[in-house]
Amino acid sequence: MAVLKSNHMLGLQHVPPEDIITILDTASAMKDIICRKIKKVPTLRGRTVVTLFYENSTRTKTSFDLAGKYLSADTVGLSASTSSVQKGESLIDTARTVEAMGADVVVLRHPAAGAAEILAKNVKCSVINAGDGIHEHPTQALLDMFTIKEYKKSFKGLKVTIVGDILHSRVARSNIWGLTKLGAEVSVVGPATLLPPEIEKLGVKVYTDLEEALAGADVINVLRIQLERQKQGLFPSLREYSRLYGINNRRLKAAKEDVLVIHPGPMNRGVEIVSEVADSSRAAINEQVTNGVAVRMALLYLLTGGEKVETAN
Amino acid sequence: MKLLIKGGSAVFPEEMKVKKVDILVENGVITGIGPGLEAAGARVIEADGKYVCPGLIDMHVHLREPGFEHKESIATGTRAAARGGFTAVACMPNTKPVADNAAVVRFILERAAAEGVVNVYPIAAITKGSKGEEITEMADLKEAGAVAVSDDGLPVQDAGVMRRAMQYAAMLQLPVIPHCENKSLAADGVMHEGFQSTVLGLPGIPAAAEEVMVARDIILAENTGCHVHIAHISTAGSVELVRQAKKKGVKVTCEVTPHHFTLTHEMVNGYNTNTKVNPPLRTREDVEAVKEGLADGTIDVIATDHAPHTVEEKNVEYQYAPFGLVGLETAVGLVFTELVETGVLTVPQAIAKLTINPARVLAVPGGRLDVGERADITIIDPQAGEIINPDDFASKGRNTPFTGRRLKGLPVMTVVNGKIVMEDRRLTV
Numbered sequence: 001m002a003v004l005k006s007n008h009m010l011g012l013q014h015v016p017p018e019d020i021i022t023i024l025d026t027a028s029a030m031k032d033i034i035c036r037k038i039k040k041v042p043t044l045r046g047r048t049v050v051t052l053f054y055e056n057s058t059r060t061k062t063s064f065d066l067a068g069k070y071l072s073a074d075t076v077g078l079s080a081s082t083s084s085v086q087k088g089e090s091l092i093d094t095a096r097t098v099e100a101m102g103a104d105v106v107v108l109r110h111p112a113a114g115a116a117e118i119l120a121k122n123v124k125c126s127v128i129n130a131g132d133g134i135h136e137h138p139t140q141a142l143l144d145m146f147t148i149k150e151y152k153k154s155f156k157g158l159k160v161t162i163v164g165d166i167l168h169s170r171v172a173r174s175n176i177w178g179l180t181k182l183g184a185e186v187s188v189v190g191p192a193t194l195l196p197p198e199i200e201k202l203g204v205k206v207y208t209d210l211e212e213a214l215a216g217a218d219v220i221n222v223l224r225i226q227l228e229r230q231k232q233g234l235f236p237s238l239r240e241y242s243r244l245y246g247i248n249n250r251r252l253k254a255a256k257e258d259v260l261v262i263h264p265g266p267m268n269r270g271v272e273i274v275s276e277v278a279d280s281s282r283a284a285i286n287e288q289v290t291n292g293v294a295v296r297m298a299l300l301y302l303l304t305g306g307e308k309v310e311t312a313n
Numbered sequence: 314m315k316l317l318i319k320g321g322s323a324v325f326p327e328e329m330k331v332k333k334v335d336i337l338v339e340n341g342v343i344t345g346i347g348p349g350l351e352a353a354g355a356r357v358i359e360a361d362g363k364y365v366c367p368g369l370i371d372m373h374v375h376l377r378e379p380g381f382e383h384k385e386s387i388a389t390g391t392r393a394a395a396r397g398g399f400t401a402v403a404c405m406p407n408t409k410p411v412a413d414n415a416a417v418v419r420f421i422l423e424r425a426a427a428e429g430v431v432n433v434y435p436i437a438a439i440t441k442g443s444k445g446e447e448i449t450e451m452a453d454l455k456e457a458g459a460v461a462v463s464d465d466g467l468p469v470q471d472a473g474v475m476r477r478a479m480q481y482a483a484m485l486q487l488p489v490i491p492h493c494e495n496k497s498l499a500a501d502g503v504m505h506e507g508f509q510s511t512v513l514g515l516p517g518i519p520a521a522a523e524e525v526m527v528a529r530d531i532i533l534a535e536n537t538g539c540h541v542h543i544a545h546i547s548t549a550g551s552v553e554l555v556r557q558a559k560k561k562g563v564k565v566t567c568e569v570t571p572h573h574f575t576l577t578h579e580m581v582n583g584y585n586t587n588t589k590v591n592p593p594l595r596t597r598e599d600v601e602a603v604k605e606g607l608a609d610g611t612i613d614v615i616a617t618d619h620a621p622h623t624v625e626e627k628n629v630e631y632q633y634a635p636f637g638l639v640g641l642e643t644a645v646g647l648v649f650t651e652l653v654e655t656g657v658l659t660v661p662q663a664i665a666k667l668t669i670n671p672a673r674v675l676a677v678p679g680g681r682l683d684v685g686e687r688a689d690i691t692i693i694d695p696q697a698g699e700i701i702n703p704d705d706f707a708s709k710g711r712n713t714p715f716t717g718r719r720l721k722g723l724p725v726m727t728v729v730n731g732k733i734v735m736e737d738r739r740l741t742v
């Protein structure tokens with residue numbers, strides 16, 4: 001019997017809380033493997049994972065690649081610039097082709113929201129959404145949550161503030177779904193032009209003032225500000241953005257003393273976060289990368305029929 | 314050929330009345346209306362319990378020909394109309410080439426005469442190539458047979474161009490049919506901007522994108538004296554703007570589509586691209602406001618914005634799919650199920666919005682049952698039910714968001730120029 005409710009991971013919106021907990025627990029066991037000298041187990045030998053990337057990404061793709069390899073799966077990468085996508089093949093046809101070659105899991109990164117869901121409806125293998133437009137990026141949120149759990153133990157009543165371009169952030173959306181399901185109190189803050197309409201209906205507090213949003217925060221998730229948004233006229237300048245929303249030591253005073261700072265990367269140092277914070281002991285940005293591999297190993301394992309791992313803690 | 318339609322409830326939308334009378338049709342013309350008519354040699358059509366209406370007119374249809382015959386043609390689009398109970402359609406100019414010159418308008422009329430099975434009224438472009446820059450030769454277009462000008466799908470952004478177009482169209486007594494959408498506000502939006510777009514991560518089209526243009530075009534209508542008929546109104550704010558303008562006496566009319574009085578943006582959940590339409594499906598409050606507008610007469614016309622696309626074009630990522638859905642073959646059922654059955658509109662009110670009102674906007678024949686009128690007649694059975702299955706469509710388009718929905722109240726006969734083109738839900742041509 002499958003451990004998870006769905007054999008896809010399309011977004012955290014539809015994942016029940018107990019499945020999130022299962023994934024995080026399993027990831028913890030996977031992290032032990034990564035920390036060994038010989039980082040390889042035979043668990044997924046004979047399984048094939050295909051990463052299908054329609055957007056540039058190095059860290060997410062590499063993370064999935066390594067996650068598969070550490071579990072002994074065969075991993076193959078397809079990127080839109082080198083495949084028949086360039087010749088005009090549709091997403092559905094490409095996915096069916098990959099499936100016909102024997103893929104057990106397709107990991108999809110795509111610029112259009114809903115792409116992973118469309119894919120899942122058209123193939124029988126498992127689909128993992130590695131980011132679809134500004135919709136969801138569930139594995140990023142899971143690794144953020146895994147990191148938070150490592151530092152803060154429990155999500156109940158935990159104050160998590162997400163800072164930045166919430167409107168265009170799939171990371172923010174997935175984090176909101178996941179964190180609120182496990183009982184965290186989530187706030188979002190950013191300029192009014194970068195806040196999505198009616199986001200408060202997701203059960204989050206919405207701020208435009210950073211100090212207010214950071215008051216008493218246990219965790220700050222700092223989002224990357226994409227420079228192209230400035231060119232689209234969504235905020236006047238990086239200078240003003242940084243002045244209003246840049247995370248520095250002074251700003252952190254509003255948060256709890258032991259606040260944890262995370263960032264999905266890659267960082268614009270000096271814009272949304274300054275180095276004195278990014279490189280401080282309060283930040284767990286490199287830890288997140290390690291945890292990303294662990295979480296993706298856990299997902300690959302569980303989606304291909306792996307049993308629940310009982311953890312000691 | 315003689316037809317005697319007996320025992321039906323004839324709908325007279327001008328008088329807002331339903332009367333039990335028989336109707337006699339001879340040589341394509343209505344020659345008798347009254348109780349107990351007899352006619353030797355006539356084919357008798359029993360219409361007990363059915364509504365006998367003036368032929369329905371859909372004033373907002375994309376027939377796609379010339380240029381996009383893979384989506385629809387005049388032959389198939391008019392058959393879809395006939396199956397949907399429409400005896401006339403007005404077709405939008407966003408073809409390839411654009412209907413911005415008399416030759417294209419004449420081509421459409423010739424094709425319609427040769428291959429069409431309902432009456433076709435071409436609507437011409439407001440600007441050359443629908444580029445929003447220079448106004449078209451509207452006098453020439455009118456002479457060729459265009460009944461209105463529109464920028465549907467490619468809205469005129471420049472207020473100065475729109476004002477001149479309205480001045481010029483007013484001179485020729487041509488109605489202007491704006492597709493109200495401010496492109497800088499709509500940007501790359503693909504659905505209504507609101508909670509659903511936030512959750513789905515799809516770029517939103519705010520209600521304001523429509524409303525600022527409705528406001529602009531009402532002001533320009535007042536300023537130029539042009540008759541402006543606002544296409545496919547979709548927001549509560551737009552309905553209110555039109556309501557106020559009408560109170561002030563501005564020459565403005567408007568239409569709504571069946572999908573905008575039936576569906577909300579929640580339908581987009583699951584990324585079904587057959588819910589992708591412009592203007593987008595709005596909120597429950599907007600749907601209610603639109604129904605109020607229909608009931609109080611603010612909204613004059615029900616039109617489908619029938620916009621066929623191929624399965625391949627639609628079976629892609631939501632953001633990449635074209636806007637538009639087919640509507641001709643589901644419209645009457647939705648009007649009866651969603652508006653009549655629920656008491657929003659009476660039968661004559663509903664029928665007026667599908668007959669006399671669009672006929673008046675476009676100044677085209679039809680819209681009334683009267684001796685001497687062309688025999689365009691639609692018979693609707695309010696008890697007939699059907700579950701929508703796109704495979705039954707006569708249209709080439711299968712892009713409906715209504716698949717599987719149960720309708721009650723369906724057209725069972727369409728008579729065009731005295732000839733039966735649809736009977737018992739099946740085409741006879």
